[in-house]
Amino acid sequence: MSAVIETAALRSAVRAAAAVTERRNSIPILGCVRVRADADGVAITATDMDISITTRAPVQTAGELDVAVPAGRLTRVLTALDTGTITLTPKGKDLEFTAGETTGGLYGFPVEDIPVVSADFPKARTFTMPADALRAVLANTLIAVSTEETRYYLNGVYLHGRETHAGTRALTGVATNGHVMSQQDAPLPPAASEAFPVGPAAGYILPRKSAGLLLRMLSTESGDRVEVAIDSNRTKVRFRLADDTELISRFIDGTFPDYERVVPRNFTGNAKVGRRDLLAALRRVSAMCEGKHRHVLLRFDGTRLGVMTKGEEGGHAYTAIPTVSTHPIEIGVNAAYLRTLLAASDAEVTVISYSDHANPLLLQGESEPALRQVIMPVRI
C-alpha cells in the first residue's frame, strides 16, 4: 500500500498544486490537496471550485493511496523534512508518513468531498502552441487586468482569434482596467481554428487568477510546448504542460467590451525613447509621485523628454532624457501605470504616439509590433 517518493519532488508537486487554494478559506475541503498514488506515480490535485491544478511526481516504490489532506500543513511537513525519501501510507482517510527518523500523520478529509472541475474537451478543439508565446500573452496583459469586481468582465485576459491589420492570424490577449490597455499577439496555430475561430466576439475571458497561476506554471522548466483545449460548451479551458501538469479553469461568463474602439488611430506626433531611460527617469522622480498624487507631466520638445511632478506630494522633482519627438506637447499620465507598461515590454526603443492632452497615448516597441499598449492621459 505504501508509496515511496523523493521528498523534494513531492514538495514541488504539492506546492505547485496548492497554489490554487486560498489562504483564508472558510471551507476546509477547499484548503486540501488530493494525493493519489498508483503504479504510474503520484498525482496531486487542488481546486478552488473554478480552477483545478493537477501536478505529478514519480514514485520510487509504487503504492496505492487516495487521500485529501490540508495543503498548507502537508507543504510545511515536506518543507521541514530533510532531503531523502518519504513513505506515504493511507490510514482510513488520514495520511501516515515516515521519513528517516521522523514518523507522523496528517488528519484527512473524505476524498469525495473535493469538488471536481472537469469537462469534455473534444479533440477538434485541442491544439498545441509554444510555451513562450503563451507566456508573453499572459505576462504582458495580466498587468492591465482590472481588479474592480463590479466590472467582472474586465477581471481577466480576453483571449481570442483575430486577423491583424497585417493580414496574419493571431491568438490575441487583451486586458484593460480603464486606465491602461495591453494587447499581445501570438501566432494562431492552424490547428486552433476550431478552438479560437477568427471573428468578432468569439473569445473567452480567462480569470486573472487562472492567468497568474498558469504564468507561474509556465515559468518553471515545464517544456517548450503547451496543449490548449476548449471544452464542448466553450465555458472551460484546459492547459496541459509538457511535464504533464495541467490547469483547468472556467472562463468568466460575460462579454468583453469592443476594445478596438479605445485604441487611438490618429496622432499628431510621436516620440522615440529608450525604454530603460524612461523607466529610470520615472524612478528618479518616483518619491514625489506616490501616494495620492501619482501623476507626472511628460514634456516632449524635440530632443528632450522632460518628466516632472507638480509638487503636490511633499516635494517636487524634474528630470529629463533624450528623445526624438515630432511635435512639442505636454501630457499628464499616471506614473505608476506608465512604469508598469514599460516594465512589461522587452523593447529597446519605445514609440509613444500622441495627439493631444485629452486623448490616449499608444506605446509600441519600435521592433515589437505584437505588443500594443494604451494609456489614458490625466489632467494635471
Add this chain to the structure above:
Amino acid sequence: MSAVIETAALRSAVRAAAAVTERRNSIPILGCVRVRADADGVAITATDMDISITTRAPVQTAGELDVAVPAGRLTRVLTALDTGTITLTPKGKDLEFTAGETTGGLYGFPVEDIPVVSADFPKARTFTMPADALRAVLANTLIAVSTEETRYYLNGVYLHGRETHAGTRALTGVATNGHVMSQQDAPLPPAASEAFPVGPAAGYILPRKSAGLLLRMLSTESGDRVEVAIDSNRTKVRFRLADDTELISRFIDGTFPDYERVVPRNFTGNAKVGRRDLLAALRRVSAMCEGKHRHVLLRFDGTRLGVMTKGEEGGHAYTAIPTVSTHPIEIGVNAAYLRTLLAASDAEVTVISYSDHANPLLLQGESEPALRQVIMPVRI
C-alpha cells in the same frame, strides 16, 4: 551654501538614522530627519522622543544647512537616484537637491520642532568595551524580552554589573517574558565601575526598541569598540560607535524583578545534545506544533531524545536524536520558545539540566558558560 555629498553615503546615513522613526506616525515632525551640514560633514539625526540616533557622512564640498525633512521621502529620493553625488541646498525650511539630470525639492518642517533627546554624560561614567561583547549581550537577550505592555519593566534588556559565581565581574544582560529567560555575561571593563556599579538592583532597563536599533548599528561595519556613557541622573545611556554614529536612549523607569530566583539550581539529571540536531528535530515536527498547540514532549531516555507532538494540531509527529542523558524523564515545552533559545546560542553541544516536569530547565553551552537560558515547562 550648497553641500555636495556622495549619494550612496548619504543614503546609508539617512537610512540608519531613520530606523528610529515609526512608520505610522501621527506627529509629522517625528517622521523627519534633521540634516545638518558644516565644514566637518553632514550629520543626520532622528528621534522618537525616547531614542535619538545621529549618523554622519563625509562631504565632498562643504556647505551650510540645517533642515528637517520627512525621513521616508528623503530615503526614497536617495534610493531612486542614480549613484554619483547629490547637491543639497537649503531654501527656507525646504531642501532643494540636484543630482545629474534630476532636480527637485522636499518640503521641510521647522528644525526647532524636532525634540532633542540629550543629557549630561559625565566622563567618570563613560567607558569603552568591545563591540562583539555588547552585540552578544543584546542579541542573546533580545529574544527573551516580553512584548506584554502591562509588565512594562520586562519590555527591555536589564543591563547591570554583577559578580559571577566564578568570582569575576560581568556586565550582564537579562531578559524574560515569563516563559523563557536569557542571561548573557560580558567582561565588565574596570573603567565601567562608576557606570555599572556591582551590587543588587544597580542596573538599567534598556528598551527593546533601543536594544534592537543598537544591535542593528553594531551589525554593520562600525569598528570594534563602543563607547558607553550613563548620564548624571542614570536615566539615559549613550552608545557611540567607532564610526561616530551614536544612539541615545532613555531607560525604562521601573524595577526589574529579582531574576536569580527563577534560575533553577537543583537538578535530578541532565542531557547533552547537539544544538543543531535538536533544532533540526524541532523543525521536522514543526508542522504539527504550530498555531494554538506549540507544545512538544521531550522524552529523555539515556541514549535518545525523542521529540513528539500530541496530535492536537491536525496531525502528529515523532522524531529522535542521539543524546547522553543521566535520568529518564518526559517534559513538555513550547517548541517555538525552545527553538528561539537554541538559535540564539553558538554552542556545539547544549547541556539541558532538568529536575521534574514542573520545574524550569536550564540550557547552557557545554563550553559557553557566559550564556544561561531558562525555559519553563508546560503541562501536556
